Amino acid sequence: xxxxxxxxxxxxxxxxxxxxxxxxxxxxxxxxxxxxxxxxxxxxxxxxxxxxxxxxxxxxxxxxxxxxxxxxxxxxxxxxxxxxxxxxxxxxxxxxxxxxxxxxxxxxxxxxxxxxxxxxxxxxxxxxxxxxxxxxxxxxxxxxxxxxxxxxxxxxxxxxxxxxxxxxxxxxxxxxxxxxxxxxxxxxxxxxxxxxxxxxxxxxxxxxxxxxxxxxxxxxxxxxxxxxxxxxxxxxxxxxxxxxxxxxx
Amino acid sequence: xxxxxxxxxxxxxxxxxxxxxxxxxxxxxxxxxxxxxxxxxxxxxxxxxxxxxxxxxxxxxxxxxxxxxxxxxxxxxxxxxxxxxxxxxxxxxxxxxxxxxxxxxxxxxxxxxxxxxxxxxxxxxxxxxxxxxxxxxxxxxxxxxxxxxxxxxxxxxxxxxxxxxxxxxxxxxxxxxxxxxxxxxxxxxxxxxxxxxxxxxxxxxxxxxxxxxxxxxxxxxxxxxxxxxxxxxxxxxxxxxxxxxxxxxxxxxxxxxxxxxxxxxxxxxxxxxxxxxxxxxxxxxxxxxxxxxxxxxxxxxxxxxxxxxxxxxxxxxxxxxxxxxxxxx
Numbered sequence: 001x002x003x004x005x006x007x008x009x010x011x012x013x014x015x016x017x018x019x020x021x022x023x024x025x026x027x028x029x030x031x032x033x034x035x036x037x038x039x040x041x042x043x044x045x046x047x048x049x050x051x052x053x054x055x056x057x058x059x060x061x062x063x064x065x066x067x068x069x070x071x072x073x074x075x076x077x078x079x080x081x082x083x084x085x086x087x088x089x090x091x092x093x094x095x096x097x098x099x100x101x102x103x104x105x106x107x108x109x110x111x112x113x114x115x116x117x118x119x120x121x122x123x124x125x126x127x128x129x130x131x132x133x134x135x136x137x138x139x140x141x142x143x144x145x146x147x148x149x150x151x152x153x154x155x156x157x158x159x160x161x162x163x164x165x166x167x168x169x170x171x172x173x174x175x176x177x178x179x180x181x182x183x184x185x186x187x188x189x190x191x192x193x194x195x196x197x198x199x200x201x202x203x204x205x206x207x208x209x210x211x212x213x214x215x216x217x218x219x220x221x222x223x224x225x226x227x228x229x230x231x232x233x234x235x236x237x238x239x240x241x242x243x244x245x246x247x248x249x
Numbered sequence: 250x251x252x253x254x255x256x257x258x259x260x261x262x263x264x265x266x267x268x269x270x271x272x273x274x275x276x277x278x279x280x281x282x283x284x285x286x287x288x289x290x291x292x293x294x295x296x297x298x299x300x301x302x303x304x305x306x307x308x309x310x311x312x313x314x315x316x317x318x319x320x321x322x323x324x325x326x327x328x329x330x331x332x333x334x335x336x337x338x339x340x341x342x343x344x345x346x347x348x349x350x351x352x353x354x355x356x357x358x359x360x361x362x363x364x365x366x367x368x369x370x371x372x373x374x375x376x377x378x379x380x381x382x383x384x385x386x387x388x389x390x391x392x393x394x395x396x397x398x399x400x401x402x403x404x405x406x407x408x409x410x411x412x413x414x415x416x417x418x419x420x421x422x423x424x425x426x427x428x429x430x431x432x433x434x435x436x437x438x439x440x441x442x443x444x445x446x447x448x449x450x451x452x453x454x455x456x457x458x459x460x461x462x463x464x465x466x467x468x469x470x471x472x473x474x475x476x477x478x479x480x481x482x483x484x485x486x487x488x489x490x491x492x493x494x495x496x497x498x499x500x501x502x503x504x505x506x507x508x509x510x511x512x513x514x515x516x517x518x519x520x521x522x523x524x525x526x527x528x529x530x531x532x533x534x535x536x537x538x539x540x541x542x543x544x545x546x547x548x549x550x551x552x553x554x555x556x557x558x559x560x561x562x563x564x565x566x567x568x569x570x571x572x573x574x575x576x577x578x
Contacts, residue, residue, distance in 0.1 A: 164298040
């Protein structure tokens with residue numbers, strides 16, 4: 001396992017490669033959520049990468065532009081840029097693994113990026129949509145409520161607040177527009193929609209009707225939500241195991 | 250002067266199992282110190298809401314190399330093998346980072362920076378790692394009261410009629426709390442939060458550690474946000490809490506009353522960066538080996554000061570109990 005930078009020299013993206021511990025079962029790019037959801041779920045996605053590597057997969061985690069260790073400020077980012085970043089990550093994993101067909105796992109907003117990119121590429125074998133954001137407007141509202149009460153963000157023409165982050169007005173509009181129409185049967189040959197969130201959220205939009213989509217509900221912890229006791233999300237052991245099994249079957 | 254920065258991933262430690270991102274000024278030159286950012290809680294090396302990423306880039310733009318590292322078992326770093334305590338793991342992990350940075354010729358002296366729990370880790374490491382020349386503690390979780398802090402808090406509350414009403418009605422339970430405080434065994438001095446502190450952060454232990462840092466002339470920058478206003482109310486409180494060991498020569502405090510705990514707001518982040526740069530630019534980091542004569546002189550000061558402090562501790566403790574109860578409105 002190792003961390004590295006890839007992409008253009010002036011706009012480096014951070015990646016973390018989990019080499020397969022045995023065999024050569026396939027290659028998976030893991031698409032992270034954004035913002036606090038990214039911060040809280042970092043541990044869980046690391047465990048997922050380790051689990052996939054233990055099952056014989058090449059796994060690559062990476063940070064989008066303006067997130068994590070990658071280049072740029074949070075105001076430099078937008079959804080289209082992140083889709084381009086995922087394209088770069090796919091190419092990087094193709095080089096690392098020697099495989100042409102790459103599978104994708106996307107958690108929360110990462111599922112939106114994975115779906116958009118898979119649609120453009122047309123050569124993605126399998127996609128796991130893990131608790132995807134299906135209602136962008138509601139999600140933006142929820143994120144906005146997570147700003148510290150003491151000091152609300154300054155806003156200006158180039159940046160607006162979303163929780164404790166400053167983002168571009170363009171990205172906020174893009175995020176608001178996220179909806180079920182971003183997901184369709186053309187994304188990949190096989191799609192797993194894995195939902196673990198509480199039933200209270202069941203009023204959200206659904207994409208279960210998509211033809212080649214296999215839906216599963218698995219009662220498990222939500223890694224993108226902070227557990228106050230540990231200041232991070234918990235590890236969803238059942239979901240991690242199920243995703244690995246689905247790829248292996 | 251602002252200049253471009255370059256970032257590289259650093260794998261180090263046994264089996265290269267530890268991970269960090271080194272952010273350096275463009276061009277190769279040896280710096281006086283490298284700033285090492287340590288995890289805040291278990292948030293990985295980017296820091297809360299990317300605080301550390303931005304901080305590292307700003308410092309590097311102004312000529313200071315910065316390593317954002319994951320301590321063993323956190324972020325992308327593996328735990329170190331062997332049945333060692335988390336404290337030992339941290340010491341070995343940070344020492345391994347320093348070894349690697351020295352081997353790369355980046356610098357030989359280090360400044361440790363941590364927010365919240367990261368501040369505690371930085372402080373503990375500074376006490377045992379002689380290559381540490383400076384420590385930056387941002388909102389450390391354990392802060393210490395002084396009579397002046399208690400008085401300031403009490404005066405700020407005294408003009409509020411609701412406080413008097415509650416005091417007279419017995420709602421604060423002043424008598425009960427005062428009795429409980431006076432019965433506490435020696436050595437369990439309360440912190441400003443009134444919380445029970447772990448042994449290594451109790452006042453006497455911290456006092457001894459600070460005396461050591463003062464002997465080594467390790468510079469200490471304390472950054473306190475508005476989130477601490479209940480427990481830290483004036484700039485010199487930290488120095489006043491540990492009198493007689495020469496802290497005024499090594500401690501510098503920056504107050505950020507409008508900032509939240511993780512410096513969310515843009516203007517507050519900029520202020521933190523500016524304050525940190527000014528402190529680093531002030532320079533005068535100590536040489537690697539401390540002067541033994543100076544160390545002995547300070548040890549004598551510590552011992553005599555502690556003897557006098559013990560006598561007044563009980564009286565001050567009781568007074569603080571009374572004042573603290575008035576603060577909890």
